[in-house]
Amino acid sequence: MAMIGTQRAVFLDKDGTLIEDVPYNVDPARIRLMPGAAEALRALHRASYLLIVISNQSGVARGYFPETALVAVEARLRALLAAIGVPLAGFYYCPHHPDGVVPEYAVSCICRKPSHGLIIRAGREHDIDRAASWFVGDILDDVEAGNRAGCRTLLIDNGGETLWEVGPDRTPDAIARDFAEAARIITQGTAEPVYQPGLPVSDTQTRGALHAPPD
Numbered sequence: 001m002a003m004i005g006t007q008r009a010v011f012l013d014k015d016g017t018l019i020e021d022v023p024y025n026v027d028p029a030r031i032r033l034m035p036g037a038a039e040a041l042r043a044l045h046r047a048s049y050l051l052i053v054i055s056n057q058s059g060v061a062r063g064y065f066p067e068t069a070l071v072a073v074e075a076r077l078r079a080l081l082a083a084i085g086v087p088l089a090g091f092y093y094c095p096h097h098p099d100g101v102v103p104e105y106a107v108s109c110i111c112r113k114p115s116h117g118l119i120i121r122a123g124r125e126h127d128i129d130r131a132a133s134w135f136v137g138d139i140l141d142d143v144e145a146g147n148r149a150g151c152r153t154l155l156i157d158n159g160g161e162t163l164w165e166v167g168p169d170r171t172p173d174a175i176a177r178d179f180a181e182a183a184r185i186i187t188q189g190t191a192e193p194v195y196q197p198g199l200p201v202s203d204t205q206t207r208g209a210l211h212a213p214p215d
Protein backbone atom coordinates (compact mmCIF):
# COMPACT_ATOMS: atom_id res chain seq x y z
CA MET A 1 0.00 0.00 0.00
CA ALA A 2 2.65 2.46 -1.01
CA MET A 3 1.65 6.10 -0.98
CA ILE A 4 4.19 6.98 -3.61
CA GLY A 5 3.14 6.62 -7.21
CA THR A 6 4.35 8.46 -10.25
CA GLN A 7 1.02 10.08 -11.11
CA ARG A 8 -1.10 12.66 -9.37
CA ALA A 9 -4.86 12.78 -9.54
CA VAL A 10 -7.89 14.80 -8.72
CA PHE A 11 -10.44 12.38 -7.36
CA LEU A 12 -13.92 13.70 -8.03
CA ASP A 13 -17.24 13.08 -6.42
CA LYS A 14 -19.85 12.71 -9.15
CA ASP A 15 -23.22 14.06 -8.08
CA GLY A 16 -23.24 17.75 -7.19
CA THR A 17 -19.53 18.06 -7.99
CA LEU A 18 -18.83 16.88 -11.54
CA ILE A 19 -22.42 16.70 -12.73
CA GLU A 20 -25.69 18.21 -11.62
CA ASP A 21 -27.21 16.28 -8.76
CA VAL A 22 -30.29 14.39 -9.90
CA PRO A 23 -30.84 11.90 -7.07
CA TYR A 24 -30.46 8.27 -8.13
CA ASN A 25 -30.49 9.20 -11.80
CA VAL A 26 -28.99 6.70 -14.24
CA ASP A 27 -30.57 8.10 -17.41
CA PRO A 28 -27.64 9.26 -19.56
CA ALA A 29 -29.79 11.95 -21.16
CA ARG A 30 -30.20 13.67 -17.78
CA ILE A 31 -26.49 13.74 -16.99
CA ARG A 32 -25.08 17.24 -17.36
CA LEU A 33 -21.79 18.74 -16.28
CA MET A 34 -21.94 21.30 -13.50
CA PRO A 35 -21.61 24.94 -14.57
CA GLY A 36 -17.95 25.79 -15.03
CA ALA A 37 -16.93 22.14 -15.00
CA ALA A 38 -15.66 22.07 -18.58
CA GLU A 39 -13.06 24.78 -18.03
CA ALA A 40 -12.14 23.34 -14.65
CA LEU A 41 -11.60 19.87 -16.08
CA ARG A 42 -9.47 21.24 -18.90
CA ALA A 43 -7.33 23.19 -16.45
CA LEU A 44 -6.78 20.14 -14.23
CA HIS A 45 -5.97 17.98 -17.24
CA ARG A 46 -3.50 20.58 -18.53
CA ALA A 47 -1.87 20.53 -15.10
CA SER A 48 -1.39 16.78 -15.61
CA TYR A 49 -3.82 15.57 -12.99
CA LEU A 50 -5.54 12.29 -13.76
CA LEU A 51 -9.30 12.70 -13.32
CA ILE A 52 -10.97 9.87 -11.47
CA VAL A 53 -14.57 9.66 -10.31
CA ILE A 54 -15.26 8.14 -6.89
CA SER A 55 -19.01 7.79 -6.35
CA ASN A 56 -21.46 6.29 -3.88
CA GLN A 57 -24.21 4.53 -5.84
CA SER A 58 -26.43 3.13 -3.12
CA GLY A 59 -29.32 3.10 -5.59
CA VAL A 60 -28.06 -0.36 -6.50
CA ALA A 61 -28.38 -1.67 -2.94
CA ARG A 62 -31.71 0.13 -2.53
CA GLY A 63 -33.09 -1.64 -5.60
CA TYR A 64 -33.65 1.56 -7.58
CA PHE A 65 -31.56 0.37 -10.53
CA PRO A 66 -29.35 -2.59 -11.42
CA GLU A 67 -25.60 -2.30 -11.22
CA THR A 68 -25.47 -2.72 -15.00
CA ALA A 69 -27.20 0.67 -15.38
CA LEU A 70 -23.94 2.27 -14.32
CA VAL A 71 -22.27 1.13 -17.53
CA ALA A 72 -24.27 3.71 -19.45
CA VAL A 73 -23.58 6.33 -16.80
CA GLU A 74 -19.84 5.81 -17.14
CA ALA A 75 -20.12 5.89 -20.94
CA ARG A 76 -22.03 9.17 -20.79
CA LEU A 77 -19.42 10.71 -18.48
CA ARG A 78 -16.62 9.58 -20.77
CA ALA A 79 -18.45 11.05 -23.78
CA LEU A 80 -19.07 14.40 -22.04
CA LEU A 81 -15.41 14.66 -21.10
CA ALA A 82 -14.16 13.48 -24.48
CA ALA A 83 -16.24 16.23 -26.08
CA ILE A 84 -14.18 18.82 -24.20
CA GLY A 85 -10.88 17.06 -24.83
CA VAL A 86 -10.43 15.60 -21.37
CA PRO A 87 -9.89 11.90 -20.66
CA LEU A 88 -11.57 10.26 -17.70
CA ALA A 89 -8.88 8.09 -16.16
CA GLY A 90 -11.18 6.08 -13.94
CA PHE A 91 -14.75 5.57 -12.76
CA TYR A 92 -15.17 3.87 -9.41
CA TYR A 93 -18.39 3.41 -7.51
CA CYS A 94 -19.70 1.74 -4.38
CA PRO A 95 -23.00 -0.09 -5.02
CA HIS A 96 -23.53 -0.99 -1.38
CA HIS A 97 -25.58 0.30 1.52
CA PRO A 98 -26.05 -1.39 4.89
CA ASP A 99 -29.79 -0.66 4.79
CA GLY A 100 -30.23 -1.82 1.21
CA VAL A 101 -32.92 -4.24 0.10
CA VAL A 102 -30.91 -6.20 -2.47
CA PRO A 103 -29.21 -8.81 -0.30
CA GLU A 104 -25.91 -9.06 -2.15
CA TYR A 105 -25.41 -5.29 -1.87
CA ALA A 106 -26.91 -4.71 1.59
CA VAL A 107 -23.60 -4.83 3.41
CA SER A 108 -21.25 -2.62 5.33
CA CYS A 109 -18.26 -2.16 3.07
CA ILE A 110 -14.97 -0.35 2.90
CA CYS A 111 -15.74 1.40 -0.37
CA ARG A 112 -18.69 3.61 0.57
CA LYS A 113 -17.57 7.15 1.35
CA PRO A 114 -16.67 8.36 3.99
CA SER A 115 -14.56 5.20 3.83
CA HIS A 116 -11.60 5.48 1.54
CA GLY A 117 -11.38 2.00 0.00
CA LEU A 118 -12.08 3.14 -3.55
CA ILE A 119 -9.42 5.83 -3.38
CA ILE A 120 -6.84 3.30 -2.25
CA ARG A 121 -7.84 0.94 -5.04
CA ALA A 122 -7.86 3.66 -7.70
CA GLY A 123 -4.52 4.92 -6.47
CA ARG A 124 -2.99 1.49 -6.73
CA GLU A 125 -4.46 0.81 -10.17
CA HIS A 126 -3.26 4.13 -11.58
CA ASP A 127 0.11 4.43 -9.82
CA ILE A 128 -0.95 7.55 -7.95
CA ASP A 129 0.90 9.47 -5.28
CA ARG A 130 -2.07 10.13 -3.04
CA ALA A 131 -0.30 12.79 -1.01
CA ALA A 132 0.19 14.79 -4.21
CA SER A 133 -3.45 14.32 -5.14
CA TRP A 134 -6.72 15.98 -4.22
CA PHE A 135 -10.22 14.83 -3.45
CA VAL A 136 -12.94 17.27 -4.49
CA GLY A 137 -16.52 16.86 -3.34
CA ASP A 138 -19.61 18.71 -2.22
CA ILE A 139 -20.17 17.09 1.17
CA LEU A 140 -18.06 16.34 4.21
CA ASP A 141 -18.22 12.57 3.60
CA ASP A 142 -16.13 13.29 0.49
CA VAL A 143 -13.70 15.31 2.56
CA GLU A 144 -13.39 12.55 5.14
CA ALA A 145 -12.74 9.89 2.50
CA GLY A 146 -10.05 12.02 0.91
CA ASN A 147 -8.42 12.85 4.22
CA ARG A 148 -8.39 9.21 5.29
CA ALA A 149 -6.67 8.31 2.02
CA GLY A 150 -3.96 10.89 2.66
CA CYS A 151 -5.06 13.24 -0.11
CA ARG A 152 -5.54 16.95 0.14
CA THR A 153 -9.21 17.80 0.19
CA LEU A 154 -11.39 20.52 -1.20
CA LEU A 155 -15.03 21.09 -0.37
CA ILE A 156 -17.23 22.76 -2.94
CA ASP A 157 -19.66 24.66 -0.75
CA ASN A 158 -22.59 24.75 -3.13
CA GLY A 159 -25.43 23.70 -0.87
CA GLY A 160 -24.89 19.94 -1.14
CA GLU A 161 -23.84 19.61 2.48
CA THR A 162 -26.69 20.07 4.91
CA LEU A 163 -25.67 18.22 8.08
CA TRP A 164 -22.25 19.77 8.74
CA GLU A 165 -21.09 17.00 11.03
CA VAL A 166 -17.59 18.30 11.64
CA GLY A 167 -14.54 16.55 13.01
CA PRO A 168 -10.81 16.28 12.57
CA ASP A 169 -11.14 13.97 9.56
CA ARG A 170 -13.85 16.15 8.08
CA THR A 171 -11.97 19.42 7.72
CA PRO A 172 -11.00 20.27 4.13
CA ASP A 173 -7.74 21.88 3.16
CA ALA A 174 -9.66 24.33 1.04
CA ILE A 175 -13.18 25.46 0.25
CA ALA A 176 -14.45 26.77 -3.07
CA ARG A 177 -17.84 28.01 -4.16
CA ASP A 178 -17.83 26.03 -7.40
CA PHE A 179 -15.78 23.63 -9.50
CA ALA A 180 -14.14 26.45 -11.43
CA GLU A 181 -12.80 28.00 -8.24
CA ALA A 182 -11.73 24.56 -7.03
CA ALA A 183 -9.63 24.07 -10.14
CA ARG A 184 -8.02 27.48 -9.69
CA ILE A 185 -7.08 26.67 -6.12
CA ILE A 186 -5.62 23.31 -7.11
CA THR A 187 -3.68 24.54 -10.11
CA GLN A 188 -2.58 27.92 -8.75
CA GLY A 189 -2.77 27.68 -4.99
CA THR A 190 -3.16 30.85 -2.99
CA ALA A 191 -0.52 33.03 -1.44
CA GLU A 192 -1.74 32.65 2.12
CA PRO A 193 -3.54 30.02 4.12
CA VAL A 194 -6.90 31.59 4.65
CA TYR A 195 -9.05 28.70 5.69
CA GLN A 196 -9.90 28.62 9.39
CA PRO A 197 -10.98 25.24 10.76
CA GLY A 198 -14.43 25.06 12.25
CA LEU A 199 -17.18 24.45 9.76
CA PRO A 200 -19.73 25.39 8.56
CA VAL A 201 -18.03 27.98 6.46
CA SER A 202 -19.71 30.02 3.84
CA ASP A 203 -18.10 33.41 4.27
CA THR A 204 -16.00 34.34 1.28
CA GLN A 205 -13.12 35.46 3.49
CA THR A 206 -12.52 31.94 4.64
CA ARG A 207 -12.35 30.38 1.21
CA GLY A 208 -9.03 29.47 -0.25
CA ALA A 209 -6.20 27.00 -0.12
CA LEU A 210 -3.87 26.00 2.64
CA HIS A 211 -1.29 24.72 0.24
CA ALA A 212 0.43 25.70 -2.92
CA PRO A 213 0.13 23.08 -5.66
CA PRO A 214 2.84 20.42 -5.77
CA ASP A 215 5.56 20.78 -8.36
Ligand SMILES: [Mg+2]
Nearest residue numbers: 013015016138
Ligand atom coordinates in the same frame (compact mmCIF):
# COMPACT_ATOMS: atom_id res chain seq x y z
MG1 LIG B 1 -22.00 14.76 -4.11
Ligand SMILES: [Zn+2]
Nearest residue numbers: 094096109111
Ligand atom coordinates in the same frame (compact mmCIF):
# COMPACT_ATOMS: atom_id res chain seq x y z
ZN1 LIG C 1 -19.14 -0.39 -1.02
